[in-house]
Amino acid sequence: xxxxxxxxxxxxxxxxxxxxxxxxxxxxxxxxxxxxxxxxxxxxxxxxxxxxxxxxxxxxxxxxxxxxxxxxxxxxxxxxxxxxxxxxxxxxxxxxxxxxxxxxxxxxxxxxxxxxxxxxxxxxxxxxxxxxxxxxxxxxxxxxxxxxxxxxxxxxxxxxxxxxxxxxxxxxxxxxxxxxxxxxxxxxxxxxxxxxxxxxxxxxxxxxxxxxxxxxxxxxxxxxxxxxxxxxxxxxxxxxxxxxxxxxxxxxxxxxxxxxxxxxxxxxxxxxxxxxxxxxxxxxxxxxxxxxxxxxxxxxxxxxxxxxxxxxxxxxxxxxxxxxxxxxxxxxxxxxxxxxxxxxxxxxxxxxxxxxxxxxxxxxxxxxxxxxxxxxxxxxxxxxxxxxxxxxxxxxxxxxxxxxxxxxxxxxx
Amino acid sequence: xxxxxxxxxxxxxxxxxxxxxxxxxxxxxxxxxxxxxxxxxxxxxxxxxxxxxxxxxxxxxxxxxxxxxxxxxxxxxxxxxxxxxxxxxxxxxxxxxxxxxxxxxxxxxxxxxxxxxxxxxxxxxxxxxxxxxxxxxxxxxxxxxxxxxxxxxxxxxxxxxxxxxxxxxxxxxxxxxxxxxxxxxxxxxxxxxxxxxxxxxxxxxxxxxxxxxxxxxxxxxxxxxxxxxxxxxxxxxxxxxxxxxxxxxx
Ligand SMILES: Nc1ncnc2c1ncn2[C@@H]1O[C@H](COP(=O)(O)OP(=O)(O)OP(=O)(O)O)[C@@H](O)[C@H]1O
Ligand SMILES: [Mg+2]
Numbered sequence: 001x002x003x004x005x006x007x008x009x010x011x012x013x014x015x016x017x018x019x020x021x022x023x024x025x026x027x028x029x030x031x032x033x034x035x036x037x038x039x040x041x042x043x044x045x046x047x048x049x050x051x052x053x054x055x056x057x058x059x060x061x062x063x064x065x066x067x068x069x070x071x072x073x074x075x076x077x078x079x080x081x082x083x084x085x086x087x088x089x090x091x092x093x094x095x096x097x098x099x100x101x102x103x104x105x106x107x108x109x110x111x112x113x114x115x116x117x118x119x120x121x122x123x124x125x126x127x128x129x130x131x132x133x134x135x136x137x138x139x140x141x142x143x144x145x146x147x148x149x150x151x152x153x154x155x156x157x158x159x160x161x162x163x164x165x166x167x168x169x170x171x172x173x174x175x176x177x178x179x180x181x182x183x184x185x186x187x188x189x190x191x192x193x194x195x196x197x198x199x200x201x202x203x204x205x206x207x208x209x210x211x212x213x214x215x216x217x218x219x220x221x222x223x224x225x226x227x228x229x230x231x232x233x234x235x236x237x238x239x240x241x242x243x244x245x246x247x248x249x250x251x252x253x254x255x256x257x258x259x260x261x262x263x264x265x266x267x268x269x270x271x272x273x274x275x276x277x278x279x280x281x282x283x284x285x286x287x288x289x290x291x292x293x294x295x296x297x298x299x300x301x302x303x304x305x306x307x308x309x310x311x312x313x314x315x316x317x318x319x320x321x322x323x324x325x326x327x328x329x330x331x332x333x334x335x336x337x338x339x340x341x342x343x344x345x346x347x348x349x350x351x352x353x354x355x356x357x358x359x360x361x362x363x364x365x366x367x368x369x370x371x372x373x374x375x376x377x378x379x380x381x382x383x384x385x386x387x388x389x390x391x392x393x394x395x396x397x398x399x400x401x402x403x404x405x406x407x408x409x410x411x412x413x
Numbered sequence: 414x415x416x417x418x419x420x421x422x423x424x425x426x427x428x429x430x431x432x433x434x435x436x437x438x439x440x441x442x443x444x445x446x447x448x449x450x451x452x453x454x455x456x457x458x459x460x461x462x463x464x465x466x467x468x469x470x471x472x473x474x475x476x477x478x479x480x481x482x483x484x485x486x487x488x489x490x491x492x493x494x495x496x497x498x499x500x501x502x503x504x505x506x507x508x509x510x511x512x513x514x515x516x517x518x519x520x521x522x523x524x525x526x527x528x529x530x531x532x533x534x535x536x537x538x539x540x541x542x543x544x545x546x547x548x549x550x551x552x553x554x555x556x557x558x559x560x561x562x563x564x565x566x567x568x569x570x571x572x573x574x575x576x577x578x579x580x581x582x583x584x585x586x587x588x589x590x591x592x593x594x595x596x597x598x599x600x601x602x603x604x605x606x607x608x609x610x611x612x613x614x615x616x617x618x619x620x621x622x623x624x625x626x627x628x629x630x631x632x633x634x635x636x637x638x639x640x641x642x643x644x645x646x647x648x649x650x651x652x653x654x655x656x657x658x659x660x661x662x663x
Contacts, residue, residue, distance in 0.1 A: 187529065188526060190529050190530055190531060191525060191526045191527065191528055191529060191530065192517050192522040192523070192524065192525045192526070192528060192530065193524045193525060193526040194526065195510065195513070195514060195517075195530060196514060196517065196524070198503070198505070198506055198510070199503050199506065199510075199514045201505075202503035202504055202505050202506060203501065203502065203503050203504070205465070205485075205501070206497075206501045206502065206503065206572070207503075207514075208464075208484065208485040208486045208489070209463065209485050209486075209489050209494070209495060210486075210489060210494075210514060210515045210517070210518060210572065210575075210576065211486050211489045211490050211517070211518030211519065211576065212486055212517075212518060212524075213484065213486045216524060217524070220524055220526065224526070266505075
């Protein structure tokens, strides 16, 4: 019994993680859903690898997509080689090849870029990103120019009869790869090199006085991050069977930064949350509105300003109240502030969409609104304004409830 | 033979000559105090010995090998550890992790990414042992940055001594502490440097005369005297340059 309990405690979360990954297709199995799951799996590995740099190692990179993209390009080339039979193995190993190439690139670039952290590192990463993106137009054989390169994953030997032709098969493969990559990235944080990455992030000078070269520690994290970004790139190659320069440029680097940041850099699980959230926005929200990038920008700003430790940090904030058994006392104040906040949010979104639309009527939330009608605007602005007032009015109560819930036991006011 | 030996060490920042030819021999097992007025260059001297700064000229030998201008991590690996005047810890990591990280290199883990720390029973026991020595056992899982000042100073000491270095340099370990905290800290320093070579910069003369077997007086980047405590107390130049000043301030 005791053994079972410790096993559950130790591995329960991993079993649950694997179960969720494998059971997702039972929840929704439409073509769109599977495609979204695939993107999520890729994003999770990529965002976790980014967090090895920024969250664990304190290296702000604006060019992490380089390793993702390089892994992806070599992944597609591997598909091509499998197709013309210059190599003979199952396409399921493509993420592994991508990872090796990501590692190779990181070994080379990291040898000089990790010399310093901070601004110098950030600027070098930006420079390298631009350089590689520009090279893609020069080395056309490898990068395929602006059109990129494409392959076909249906060649090569099957794996016990699985040929990975269908997206659902790719999803299960991606889920396994994601699971393995997540475990290894987690285990890395538990090793001397991983822990010293935290130490160097916190205080690089002091780290040198306990025997560690800060540069070497950063280099190791950097290579590990490159390896797993390459794995994500390989998964991308398998899933889409094509890749272009866009997948290694600054925009992709920026997106992975957003994922890790919005999810929460300080927590291992943060980037997973961020990857899921941003993939959903990218895939679902973008079908409803072409302004989704604006909303992503707003979400990022709100996170930086109000949830500096991301969504994971927001969840973890409640640990103290939970341990003291006072979490339920927060439900009512959360609702009282949350309701006007929701109305405010919907109001702002409606106003933005109303400004943006060029049609006669705007269909939103089951309503149909006329941009030309002045009363519509007046009512909307009034509702939004009232909601804002409601937030302001209820905020002090929420704050008070928060303090009460977090205050140590037996302490008076 | 001296375990730590400085020969005519100079350090200039631009045209400002801060350390002006310091020669100093520290014997194995000695408890050596360095005293001197503010701005004399005591911390700078530590930075030179420990590799944070490069020397302008002169040599520094640790156990007979030249270490000047080597990076701090190499000097640390050769068995010299130091603390800082301004608390210098890993603020976002737990107190336990702070100490465990300080143990890693000396325990041979190097840059390993194949050992799992949770399974290193001996390493973890040793970290707990250090925590109990410095009285921070209860705070083990606390983020180091959230400790009270005196506790952070204790952790600073813990990080410094964890590796079991033979030569320990402490820079004003009790500055800013209350009287009772300082007494505890001195007790602790005595205990953890038992059998080791200790070099200590300290302004509190009671502590200096209490702990040290030898005292060097640094004034304007020069050692004006280096002797037994009793001789230093009676030294006329030291009286004029430093101790007199302390007396009038007190
Ligand atoms: N990096 C530097 N660049 C220029 N000048 C420096 C530098 N570091 C120290 N100094 C100068 O060197 C002198 C000695 O400083 P140091 O910190 O070594 O003194 P100290 O003896 O430790 O004093 P205190 O008792 O106040 O700690 C000071 O005048 C200081 O301004
Ligand atoms: Mg000083």
